[in-house]
Amino acid sequence: MTTTMTRDRQDLIAALDTINQRLLWLSAWTIHHANHIREKRDGLKVGGHQASCASMTAIMAALYFHALGPNDKVSVKPHAGPVLHAIHYLLGNQTRERLLAYRGLGGAQSYPSRTKDAIPVDFSTGSVGLGVAVTAFSSLVQDYLVAHGALAPADTGRMIALMGDAELDEGNIYECLIEGYKHDLRNCWWVVDYNRQSLDATTADRMFRRFDDIFETCGWRVVTLKHGRLQRELFARPGGRAIEQWIDTCSNADFAVLTYQGGAAWRERLIADIGSKRGVRALIDSMDDATLARVMTNLGGHCIETLIDAFDACQDDRPTLFIAYTVKGHGLPLAGHKDNHSGMMNPAQMDQFRATMGIAPGTEWDKWAGLGDNQARALADFVATSPIARQTAAPAAPAIAVPAMPQTDLTEQSTQAAFGRIMLELAKAGGDLADRLVTTAPDVTQTTNLGAFVNQRGLFRRSACDDVFLRARIPSAQKWQQHAAGQHIELGIAENNFFLLLASLGLSAAHFGTRLLPVGTVYDPFIARGLDALNYGCYADARFLLVGTPSGITLAAEGGAHQSINTPLIGMGQPGLASYEPAFGDEVALLMGHAFDWMQRPDGSSVYLRLSTRAIAQEPRHDPRWAADAISGAYWLRAPAPGAGAAIVFSGVVAPEALAAWAALADDIPGLGLLNVTSPDLLHRQWSAARAARWTGGPRAPSHIETLLGDLAADAGLITVLDGAPAALSWLGGVRGHRVSPLGTDRFGQTGDLPDLYRTYRLDAEAIIDAAAELFL
Numbered sequence: 001m002t003t004t005m006t007r008d009r010q011d012l013i014a015a016l017d018t019i020n021q022r023l024l025w026l027s028a029w030t031i032h033h034a035n036h037i038r039e040k041r042d043g044l045k046v047g048g049h050q051a052s053c054a055s056m057t058a059i060m061a062a063l064y065f066h067a068l069g070p071n072d073k074v075s076v077k078p079h080a081g082p083v084l085h086a087i088h089y090l091l092g093n094q095t096r097e098r099l100l101a102y103r104g105l106g107g108a109q110s111y112p113s114r115t116k117d118a119i120p121v122d123f124s125t126g127s128v129g130l131g132v133a134v135t136a137f138s139s140l141v142q143d144y145l146v147a148h149g150a151l152a153p154a155d156t157g158r159m160i161a162l163m164g165d166a167e168l169d170e171g172n173i174y175e176c177l178i179e180g181y182k183h184d185l186r187n188c189w190w191v192v193d194y195n196r197q198s199l200d201a202t203t204a205d206r207m208f209r210r211f212d213d214i215f216e217t218c219g220w221r222v223v224t225l226k227h228g229r230l231q232r233e234l235f236a237r238p239g240g241r242a243i244e245q246w247i248d249t250c251s252n253a254d255f256a257v258l259t260y261q262g263g264a265a266w267r268e269r270l271i272a273d274i275g276s277k278r279g280v281r282a283l284i285d286s287m288d289d290a291t292l293a294r295v296m297t298n299l300g301g302h303c304i305e306t307l308i309d310a311f312d313a314c315q316d317d318r319p320t321l322f323i324a325y326t327v328k329g330h331g332l333p334l335a336g337h338k339d340n341h342s343g344m345m346n347p348a349q350m351d352q353f354r355a356t357m358g359i360a361p362g363t364e365w366d367k368w369a370g371l372g373d374n375q376a377r378a379l380a381d382f383v384a385t386s387p388i389a390r391q392t393a394a395p396a397a398p399a400i401a402v403p404a405m406p407q408t409d410l411t412e413q414s415t416q417a418a419f420g421r422i423m424l425e426l427a428k429a430g431g432d433l434a435d436r437l438v439t440t441a442p443d444v445t446q447t448t449n450l451g452a453f454v455n456q457r458g459l460f461r462r463s464a465c466d467d468v469f470l471r472a473r474i475p476s477a478q479k480w481q482q483h484a485a486g487q488h489i490e491l492g493i494a495e496n497n498f499f500l501l502l503a504s505l506g507l508s509a510a511h512f513g514t515r516l517l518p519v520g521t522v523y524d525p526f527i528a529r530g531l532d533a534l535n536y537g538c539y540a541d542a543r544f545l546l547v548g549t550p551s552g553i554t555l556a557a558e559g560g561a562h563q564s565i566n567t568p569l570i571g572m573g574q575p576g577l578a579s580y581e582p583a584f585g586d587e588v589a590l591l592m593g594h595a596f597d598w599m600q601r602p603d604g605s606s607v608y609l610r611l612s613t614r615a616i617a618q619e620p621r622h623d624p625r626w627a628a629d630a631i632s633g634a635y636w637l638r639a640p641a642p643g644a645g646a647a648i649v650f651s652g653v654v655a656p657e658a659l660a661a662w663a664a665l666a667d668d669i670p671g672l673g674l675l676n677v678t679s680p681d682l683l684h685r686q687w688s689a690a691r692a693a694r695w696t697g698g699p700r701a702p703s704h705i706e707t708l709l710g711d712l713a714a715d716a717g718l719i720t721v722l723d724g725a726p727a728a729l730s731w732l733g734g735v736r737g738h739r740v741s742p743l744g745t746d747r748f749g750q751t752g753d754l755p756d757l758y759r760t761y762r763l764d765a766e767a768i769i770d771a772a773a774e775l776f777l
């Protein structure tokens with residue numbers, strides 16, 4: 001029995017060791033081919049990171065072909081993308097054609113991409129840190145689904161990040177650690193490729209053991225894999241203890257230099273430093289240079305046995321940080337060199353590497369090149385029966401029907417208040433859509449009008465929590481029950497976390513087969529704080545509704561530090577996010593209904609609503625056609641007469657000023673139009689797409705804004721105005737060649753009341769009238 005087990009284990013280790021070598025070869029070869037063999041047309045560097053890959057192949061072999069469970073999901077450090085492609089090449093999911101086209105159009109992407117790669121990619125990565133922290137939030141989403149009966153506990157898995165050690169410098173990692181602790185994070189593994197090298201340099205020794213402290217403080221188990229089996233065996237021999245102590249106190253930079261220099265340098269240095277200690281010299285002399293170099297770099301992260309033992313030992317649900325010591329470029333001539341991040345083997349080095357791998361020229365892409373038939377067959381079998389080969393994609397999540405949105409009335413109201421009331425009515429009405437809503441906010445739930453929804457639907461807590469204020473009968477408008485069925489995930493004030501949670505919630509269908517409809521609120525100016533995480537979520541094609549409120553200088557007394565100016569441009573510039581700025585309550589209802597539908601469409605996207613707290617008079621509707629136009633991005637609030645000489649064009653909260661200016665000018669400018677732009681973003685996208693289509697054989701139909709502005713005279717003038725960067729609307733002059741007089745905010749604001757601020761920043765009716773006059777002078 002024991003013998004069989006030992007043999008099984010030996011077979012397993014041997015198989016994983018060989019796979020490790022395959023991954024090392026294939027990742028290096030894929031990069032080499034793209035840079036040195038494939039024809040180049042542009043003189044630009046193709047790039048790729050052979051050293052970053054080599055650092056991780058053993059970790060990835062042990063994880064993917066041994067430790068990974070059928071429901072586990074992995075986020076792979078961006079620069080190890082080629083290793084992930086090699087794994088899927090061995091599994092039969094990646095084609096040789098795509099590897100040949102690595103970093104080319106339609107080829108394997110530089111960094112793992114959920115949407116652009118053909119292989120299964122659980123998490124996109126690229127912007128370091130974000131792809132790590134997102135796994136913690138996906139674990140929280142998994143808990144949410146289990147608590148809501150949408151996922152069987154047996155179908156849960158671990159959310160795993162394979163990360164570079166320099167990612168530990170990103171602040172969003174620590175924001176996430178704190179939030180994770182508050183939410184009792186579980187089922188999350190982060191494996192650090194601890195090669196102690198970043199892009200520019202070897203990393204600071206002072207951080208040694210500090211990471212352990214930080215993670216343990218936040219409730220994580222920390223498993224350090226410092227030494228491989230060869231090193232541990234060496235340490236057990238006479239003189240070995242001194243070598244162990246020497247390694248433990250060796251600086252990162254010293255270790256890297258000696259690694260690069262190789263066996264003779266190790267020997268010289270060890271003898272100089274500790275050669276006089278008992279047994280050391282004899283021990284070192286017992287090894288030739290190659291052996292000595294191999295043992296000295298046999299760190300935990302390169303030792304399959306050490307790795308599988310560590311993974312096997314952590315079978316509970318505690319969040320676990322594995323600090324796997326590695327050498328950047330391990331097994332390659334780049335190993336240890338401080339400049340190896342973008343370093344690449346030259347053709348001669350690659351040839352030498354190929355020869356040492358036993359791979360004949362011309363067989364470089366063969367999956368099992370250099371192995372005997374029996375070994376190749378056994379490995380193919382091993383790979384085909386590994387747990388990852390049994391992973392299946394989550395079943396397609398059926399769409400959730402979107403009912404008619406609750407209607408707002410004509411009482412003066414702000415778009416933010418309308419949003420809050422609609423969320424409340426949805427919560428009260430119940431039904432499938434209401435049950436799939438998940439709200440979140442970075443400590444601004446009350447001030448963004450989500451409180452009433454939370455009163456209805458509760459705060460999500462895996463285990464119920466008492467409301468001490470409620471029990472003490474202290475009056476409060478916020479009666480937030482905390483329980484497992486709660487639908488609001490309250491976050492601390494860290495916008496990176498907020499956007500990463502939205503990304504994770506918005507990938508629920510793809511990851512877990514259950515659609516959620518995430519709605520997140522944030523103060524509009526602080527979108528900028530989490531912008532890269534927002535971009536990350538959009539890049540990964542996560543689907544959520546983002547509500548930025550309040551916005552602009554219209555929040556007046558709050559002052560310049562809270563006033564958002566450039567968010568309309570962010571909305572326009574962000575792919576994967578359809579941005580709207582409604583002016584009236586019924587527009588909010590309309591656009592929320594549209595958003596819940598659009599978020600679910602295969603060709604849809606996330607949606608951003610820029611809202612305000614300023615209550616304004618509402619517009620009675622006489623003609624229902626406005627709604628379809630509003631969804632397309634703009635509608636005539638006051639239709640121009642055919643061939644009119646001018647139009648006022650506005651977005652959002654300055655509607656009263658635009659209406660007042662329209663009323664004042666209508667007599668002087670016959671047929672003056674008033675265009676309400678609900679989405680500069682959509683108008684611009686459709687406009688440029690329509691122009692491109694005409695030139696590339698697509699449909700010749702004019703875009704929405706071309707049609708609308710076609711109602712005006714060819715030499716008409718436009719006065720554009722919004723509470724935000726004027727460039728969001730001033731481009732409209734380019735659509736039909738109209739002259740433009742643009743108004744908007746292009747300076748930091750200051751405190752004040754609305755009349756003062758609108759006058760100072762030229763958003764009032766006077767300014768619109770002046771701008772019109774300027775057009776006709």
Ligand SMILES: Cc1ncc(C[n+]2csc(CCOP(=O)(O)OP(=O)(O)O)c2C)c(N)n1
Nearest residue numbers: 052079126127128164165166167197198199
């Ligand atoms: C947010 C962000 N900033 C900068 C970069 C550029 N960059 C790519 S990799 C890297 C350092 C990577 O070091 P590490 O995480 O330790 O990875 P490894 O040593 O394994 O290559 C940097 C700065 C990036 N990808 N993302």
Ligand SMILES: [Mg+2]
Nearest residue numbers: 165166197198
């Ligand atoms: Mg590193």
